[in-house]
Amino acid sequence: MLVLIFAKFFNILSFPDPEIILEKGEIISLQPNFSLTQTFLAKRNNLTKIEFMLRKPGPKDNDIVKIEIADENCSKTIYQGTLEESFLASDNLYDFQFSKIPDSIGKTYCLKATFIPGHTDSQSIKFFMTENQDPKFILKDNSGAEIKNQSLSMRLAYRNDTLSQDMSELSQRISQYKPWFLKHFYLNTIAILFVVLSIGLVTVLILL
Amino acid sequence: MKKFQSLTFWKKPSVILALILAAFFLREAFVTALFPMFSGQDEPVHYITAQFLAEPKEKTWEITKVDIGDTDIARIPDLIASEEVKKTVDAAELETAESKHFFVQGYDGKNESEIVANDWKKYIETYPPSIVGSTVGSGKIYHQLTSLIEKIFAGQNILFRFFLIRIFSVSLGALALLLAYLIFKNSGFSEKAGLIMTAIISFQPKFTTYITNVNYDALLILVFTSFILGGILFLKNGPNWKNLLILAGSLVIGLFTKGTAIVLAGPLVALALFYIYQKLIENKINWKHVVLMLFLVASAVGLLFFKYDFQTIVQTGEEKISFVKFLSKASEKIPDVSENYWGNLKWIRNNFSKYFIRIIWAMEIVAAIGIVFFLFLKKRLDFLPEKKYVVFFLGMVAALLFGVLFSNWLITTSGREMLYTAPGRYFLPNLAAHIALVFTGIGMILRKEKYLECALLFGLVLMFIFNFYVTFNVLIPRFYL
Numbered sequence: 001m002l003v004l005i006f007a008k009f010f011n012i013l014s015f016p017d018p019e020i021i022l023e024k025g026e027i028i029s030l031q032p033n034f035s036l037t038q039t040f041l042a043k044r045n046n047l048t049k050i051e052f053m054l055r056k057p058g059p060k061d062n063d064i065v066k067i068e069i070a071d072e073n074c075s076k077t078i079y080q081g082t083l084e085e086s087f088l089a090s091d092n093l094y095d096f097q098f099s100k101i102p103d104s105i106g107k108t109y110c111l112k113a114t115f116i117p118g119h120t121d122s123q124s125i126k127f128f129m130t131e132n133q134d135p136k137f138i139l140k141d142n143s144g145a146e147i148k149n150q151s152l153s154m155r156l157a158y159r160n161d162t163l164s165q166d167m168s169e170l171s172q173r174i175s176q177y178k179p180w181f182l183k184h185f186y187l188n189t190i191a192i193l194f195v196v197l198s199i200g201l202v203t204v205l206i207l208l
Numbered sequence: 209m210k211k212f213q214s215l216t217f218w219k220k221p222s223v224i225l226a227l228i229l230a231a232f233f234l235r236e237a238f239v240t241a242l243f244p245m246f247s248g249q250d251e252p253v254h255y256i257t258a259q260f261l262a263e264p265k266e267k268t269w270e271i272t273k274v275d276i277g278d279t280d281i282a283r284i285p286d287l288i289a290s291e292e293v294k295k296t297v298d299a300a301e302l303e304t305a306e307s308k309h310f311f312v313q314g315y316d317g318k319n320e321s322e323i324v325a326n327d328w329k330k331y332i333e334t335y336p337p338s339i340v341g342s343t344v345g346s347g348k349i350y351h352q353l354t355s356l357i358e359k360i361f362a363g364q365n366i367l368f369r370f371f372l373i374r375i376f377s378v379s380l381g382a383l384a385l386l387l388a389y390l391i392f393k394n395s396g397f398s399e400k401a402g403l404i405m406t407a408i409i410s411f412q413p414k415f416t417t418y419i420t421n422v423n424y425d426a427l428l429i430l431v432f433t434s435f436i437l438g439g440i441l442f443l444k445n446g447p448n449w450k451n452l453l454i455l456a457g458s459l460v461i462g463l464f465t466k467g468t469a470i471v472l473a474g475p476l477v478a479l480a481l482f483y484i485y486q487k488l489i490e491n492k493i494n495w496k497h498v499v500l501m502l503f504l505v506a507s508a509v510g511l512l513f514f515k516y517d518f519q520t521i522v523q524t525g526e527e528k529i530s531f532v533k534f535l536s537k538a539s540e541k542i543p544d545v546s547e548n549y550w551g552n553l554k555w556i557r558n559n560f561s562k563y564f565i566r567i568i569w570a571m572e573i574v575a576a577i578g579i580v581f582f583l584f585l586k587k588r589l590d591f592l593p594e595k596k597y598v599v600f601f602l603g604m605v606a607a608l609l610f611g612v613l614f615s616n617w618l619i620t621t622s623g624r625e626m627l628y629t630a631p632g633r634y635f636l637p638n639l640a641a642h643i644a645l646v647f648t649g650i651g652m653i654l655r656k657e658k659y660l661e662c663a664l665l666f667g668l669v670l671m672f673i674f675n676f677y678v679t680f681n682v683l684i685p686r687f688y689l
Contacts, residue, residue, distance in 0.1 A: 001673045009680040012689060018311035087685060089557045173688045174241055176317035177300045179368040182241040184315045190237050197231035198411075202672050204218055204227065205404055206665055 002199075012087055013166050014049050014097075014157040015173075022053045022153050024092070025131065029124040030065070032117040034142035036127075037074055038152050039110050041136035047104035049097045049157035050111065052083065055126040056091050059083065062118025065125055067096040067111065074110035083113070092128070100159050108136050111152075128153040221399050225389055228403065229382050232410040235679075236378040240420040242683045245370055246284055246302055248421030249633065254351065255370060255422045256289045256332070257339040261347050261355035262362070263331045273335050287338040292328040296366050299323050311688075326365040330358075340424070349464045350424035370422065377426035381419035384433040385410055388640040391433070394440050395601075395644060396593035398657070404664040405643050411671040413551025413561075413678040418633050424466055425633060431462040432637030435472050436604055442479055443596050455479070468637070471611035475603050482596070534617055534628070541629035549632025551678055555686045564674040571667065575649030582652045591657040592648050601641040601648075608638050 030036055050067075059065055065083035070076055079098040086093035115125050129139070132151035139147045160166045171191075175183040182190075217223060246252045274288070285294070285303050297303055299319035301310055312318045341347055347355070354373045361369050388409050392402035409415065419426055438454030445451065455476060462469025481502075550568055552561040582598060612630050620628075635642075647667070651660040 002676060005673065005677050005680055009684070012681075012685055014689065015311075016689070085557055087557055089555055089559070170684070170688060172313065172315050173311045174684075175315040176311060177245060177320055177323070177367060178241050179365075179371045182237070182371055187238070187241055190234050190241075194231060194234035194238050197227065198235060198672065198676075201224075201227050201231045201407060202668060204224060205400075205407060205668060208219060208224070208400055208403075 010163065010166075013170065014159050015166075015169055016049075016051060016155045016157040017043065020155040022051065022093070022128075022155055023130045024053060024055075024128045025153060026129045026150065027055060027126045028129050028139070028141060028147065028150075028152070029126050030113060030115045031124045031142050032115050032122055035112050035114040036142060037110055037112045037138075037140045038154070039072060039074075039108055039136060039138045040151070040154070040156070041108050041134065042101070042104035042106070042156060042158075044158040045102060045105045046100040046159045046161065047109075047156055048100040048159050049095055051086060051093060051095045051155040051157065053092050053128040053153040054094050055128060058085070058091075058094060059115075059125055060119065060122065063122050063125075064116040064118065065094075066114040066116060068114075069096075069098065069101075070110045070112065072108035072110055074112060078109070095157075102161075104158075111154075221403060224403050225386070225406070228389075228407050228410055229385060232385060232416075233378060233382050235410075235675075236381065236416060236420055237375060239417060239679065239683070240371060240374045240378060242679070242687060243417075243420060244302060244687060245300060245367070246297065247687075248374075249418065249423055249425075249631075251422045252284050252287050252289070252293070253338055253340055254354075254424060255373065256287065256293060256337060257341070257347060257351045258354035258358050258373065258422070259290055259293065259330060260332055260337055260339050261351050262358035267331075269331060269333060271333055271335050288332065288334050288336065289338060290328070290330050290332050292330050292366055295328050296323050320367075323367060324365045326363075330362070348424055348466070349461060350427040353427075354422065373422050374420055377419055377421060377423065380426040380430045381415070384430040384640075387430070387433045387437050388643075391437050391440055391640050392644060394437070394444055395597040396591075397644070397647075398591060400661065401591070401647070401664055404661075404668050405647060408664075408668050408671045409639055409643055411668070411675040412639065413553075413671075413675050414549055414632055415551075415636055415639055416675060417551060417553070417678070417683070418636060425636070427465045428462065428468060429637045429639070431458050431465055431469060432472070432604075432608075433640050434458040435462070435475070436601075436638075436641055439475060439479055439600050439604070440597060443482070443600060447483060468608075468611060468615075468634075471607040474607040474610075475600070478603055479600075531617060534620065535613065538613060538616065538628045545629060545632050545635075547632070549635050551632075551674070553678065553682050553686075556682050559682070560677060561674070561682070564670060564677070567670060571650065571663075572646060574653055575646040578649030578652035579645060582648060585652075589651065589655065591660065592651045593644070598645065598648055601645050604641045605638050605645070608635060 028036065050069075066080065067083050068080040069078045071078065078101065081096055081098060083094050083096055086095045113127075115122075129147070129150045130153040131149060133149050134151075137151040139151050141147055160169060171184065171188055175187055178187070180186065246255070284297050287293075299322050300317060301319075310318060317323075336342075339347075340351065354376060357373050357376060358369055361372060364372075385406055389402055389406040392405050393399065397405065415429075419429070434454060435458035438451050438458055441451035442455060459469065459472045459476060462472055546569070547562065547565055550561075550565050552559065552565055579598070579602070582592070583595070588594065612634050616628065616630060647660065647664060650663045651657075654660050654663060
C-alpha cells in the first residue's frame, strides 16, 4: 500500500505554470462531433499535462472529449487521449495528461479537442476562455473561425528531466514563505527523517 | 552479543516511546510546512490574538474605532489586524481562493524579502481587532503562551514567529501523546498494546493535521488528555495530591483555554461520587453525609440547567422542534462528523480516505458490540482494563458529546442558525479515551491477547498508511501541484 501511495504521488507530480491563473471568462461551446483547436507556446521542457476550466456540468458518463496534441500546424499528432477530471476535487477542473515532451521549451503546439457524445441527448461541452493577446495562442471554434484575443482557460504543467529534480522543485515550492528552519536543506532533512522514522517505528512495533 | 544487545535496546518501551515521539514531531514539523500561512482552522484570529496580547499594555499609538456591525468577518483581508499581518497576506498572495502561492524558482517566495525585512507595524491600530475574546482582560492561556513567543522573538520576522507558534502547538500534541501512553499503561493494557495505541494516535490524520494549527484546541486536547490520565490514576490509586492536582489543574487550565472544558466538571463529579460509593461499601463514611452531598450536586445541576426549556424550541417562527427531535436530526449527521473526525479532507477526487474510514467504522462497530459484552459480563479478561476505567472512558466521551450537542442546541434556540452538526475536530480531545474503548471492545470480541495484538497491529498499519496517503496524495497536491 505504501508503494501504491508513493507511486500515485510520483504519477501526479507535475508543476503547473504558476504564472497562469485559471479564470472563468467567457464560454466557448464544443458541439457534439465537432472540434476546436488551440495553439499554445510551451515555456519549459518536459510538458506533461494541460489543465482546463470547464463550466458545469462537464462531460457525462460515456461522453468523450478526445484531445490531440500536434505540431504547430496541427498536422502531425504527437499524443492523443481523453480529457479527464482533475485529481483535485473541483467541478470545473479537467486535465489531459501525457508522457512528457522532453524538448518542448519555446515550441508552439496545437491542441485539438473533439467531442464524441455518449448519449443522443448530450449537450455541448462548455470551455471557459480567458483574454489572451499572445499571437502564439490562437483559438478556433467548431466552424474553424478564429476567436480574437481569447484562448481557452488552460494551464500547462511540466516535469523535470529526473525525479530528483522534481523533488528539488517541490522542495522549493514548499519552502517558499516559510522560515529558515522549514526551508531547503532543513525541510529536506525533516522529510527524509520522518519517513524513515515512521517506517522504522511501524517495523519495530510489528517485530516487537 | 553486541547484535543481541542492540536488538534488546530497540525493544525497550522507553526507546520505542522516544521513537514514536520523534517520528511524530518530525512528521508534524513537515506537515506544519505543508499548510500555507493562515490556512489552518481560524488561524488568522488566533494569531492576531497572540500578536495583540504581545503589545505593550500602554497603547501609545493612535487607535481608530470602526463599526463592524453584525458582519461575520471570514475573509483574511477583512480581518482587523496589524499592518504586518495584512501586508504579509498581501505579499504572500494568501487571499486567493485556491490558497496557492504564485510559485517562483528558488526557495524564497516572490515577495518574501519584503516580509523578512520585518519592518511593518506589529500592533493593531483599528478597533475592535479580530481577536478571540475582548480587548479587556488577559486572554486565554494558549494566547498568553503564544504571545510570549511573539514577545521573545519580536526581532524575528513574522514567518519565523508564526511557524514557531505552529511548532509550539505540535509540542503540545507530542505531550498529549506521552500522556496518552501513560493512560493506556495505567488503565491495564499491556506495555506493547499501550505503545501501539499511542503510535496509532500519532498517525491519526485529523489529529496530525489539526495539531499543526495556531489554535487553542491544541492546548484543549492536551488538557483533556491530562484530565483523563488524572481520572485513571484517581481510580487506580484513590485520591492523592498528585492525581487531584492533575484533575483540578486540567479543569482550571481547560476553563481558561476554551469554554468546552466545562464538560470536565461532569466526570469530575462522577469520580467524586464513585469514591464516595467505594467508601460506603467499605463502611467508612456516613449515609447522611452522602445524602447531603448528593443534594448539593443535584441542586447545582438544577440551577445550571433550570433556565433551559427542553420541551420545545421555536425555529424562525415556522417549525417547533423539541430537544429529542433535535437529537434525532443531529444523529443523521454522524457519518459526516465521523468522516471529518478521522481526517477525510475532501480536496481530492477519487478520495481513498473514505475506504480507510469504512474499515475504521467496521472496527468501531465490532468494538461497540464488544463494549456492551464487556459491561454486562462479569468475567474479566486480564489483558483488558478493569470495568471502572472503561466506564470512565465512556463517561468522558458522553460528557464531551453532551457538551457539543447542548452548545449546538443553544445556538439553534437563539435563532442564529440551525446547527445539527459539528466539525469532527470538536471530538479530538477524547481521542485517547476513544482509542482505548475501541481496542477494549475488540479485545472483548477476540478473547485472546495475541489476537488483540494482531488487531492492534492491523489498526497501526491502517492508520500509518492513511496518514501517508493524506500527506502525499492529498495535502501536497492540494497546495503545491
